[in-house]
Amino acid sequence: MTAKTQIDIGLVLYPGAQISAVLGLADLFEIADRAAAKRPDTDLPRLCVGQWTFEEGRSLPSPPETGGDSDVLILPPTLNAPASPEAARPIAHWLRERHEGGCILASICGGAFLLAETGLLDGRSATTHWVYTEAFSRRFPRVAVDTDRLIIDDGDILTAGGLMSWTDIGLKLVDRFLGPTVMLETAQMLLVDPPGREQRYYSGFTPRLNHGDAAILKAQHWLQTTGARDTSLTVLAKQAGLEERTFLRRFHRATGLTSSEYAQRLRVGRARERLQFGTLPVDTIAWEVGYSDPATFRKVFRRIVGLTPSEYRQRFHIG
Structure with a gap:
């Protein structure tokens, strides 16, 4: 040929x-x-x-x-x-x-x-x-x-x-x-x-808020306000005014994510801002956004963003 x-x-x-x-x-x-x-x-x-x-x-x-x-x-x-x-x-x-x-x-x-x-x-x-x-x-x-x-x-x-x-x-x-x-x-x-x-x-996390489920929206607003620091099922279901199993089902249907995944993306979003615009050590940022174990934070950050926190800061830091 x-x-x-x-x-x-x-x-x-x-x-x-x-x-x-x-x-x-x-x-x-x-x-x-x-x-x-x-x-x-x-x-x-x-x-x-x-x-x-x-x-x-x-x-x-x-x-x-x-x-x-x-x-x-x-x-x-x-x-x-x-x-x-x-x-x-x-x-x-x-x-x-x-x-x-x-x-x-x-x-x-x-x-x-x-x-x-x-x-x-x-x-x-x-x-x-x-x-x-x-x-x-x-x-x-x-x-x-x-x-x-x-x-x-x-x-x-x-x-x-x-x-x-x-x-x-x-x-x-x-x-x-x-x-x-x-x-x-x-x-x-x-x-x-x-x-x-x-x-x-490059993409940020844009929560789905136009799903029409008012109970789940209450939990989303609470997570946003508190920085997703407390993500226990009991607390989230109480914020939504729902039974726990019902909350899990409706949260996933409304947002496309489990409540744990949703909270992780909120936390990582806050961490990205600190890495991009600040100079705090990665371990300190991990603690500020709700992770007591920096190794867990690094693992979650890399899975969601595709870069380690240090690689992200090196590429996108402004200052």
Whole structure:
């Protein structure tokens, strides 16, 4: 089988697409293409980038000037609300047809809503921006959304999390088509980290408060006010005015977490603020947020954030 001499990458300009990400991706692939061309000892394909433009009221996009199908189609982020089902449907139909023809599909941030509308993510794991977790799960219940991860690469479909994760997905594709050496050269030229970060390094804990269960909301407010220092089932159930077994069931249904997990995330959130803006030792912070055992605190912090407290402070400290 003869290797491809050109990889056609299509950037999908749907209504509301973030133009800076589109232009940034085009620049990233141009830098990678130039780096690959300077390596005379390798037979690497050229990267050809074009834009497929959807306009309001059109079911098919205007193709790139180069014409022809793309090997990869990338859905950029949006600064607006994610596309509604009605707006996404014609784009999703076109994307599904391209995928059936062998095209790789990739989404960034809110672009995942367009990709999920195709049905191709059903039964798979996918990521989007962490602020969309609840809305995405509600709209696409058959997709296993994992917003702790910045990139999920399933081979034929890739999804990335935050607005700026276009750099990560761009470098991921450069690595796939041009190899790790060119990918690292491109990252160095752009002064960005190579792929390997996780979205949970950056995401904060946003409690679910609009569930409509007034009893559970009382317990949530009490946990927030007290810093989740007392998380015993007896105390929490009393705050909610519920029998203990009923409280456990309703708390999980309302928040998506057990009361212990919920309290841990509140405590870790407070610890992150102290690590980012203060200089207290980690052991002292552990005690302040409710952990008598610093080792337990470090274990919980790493499980939730993906970094140790010291690594988090080193990366994000302001002062």
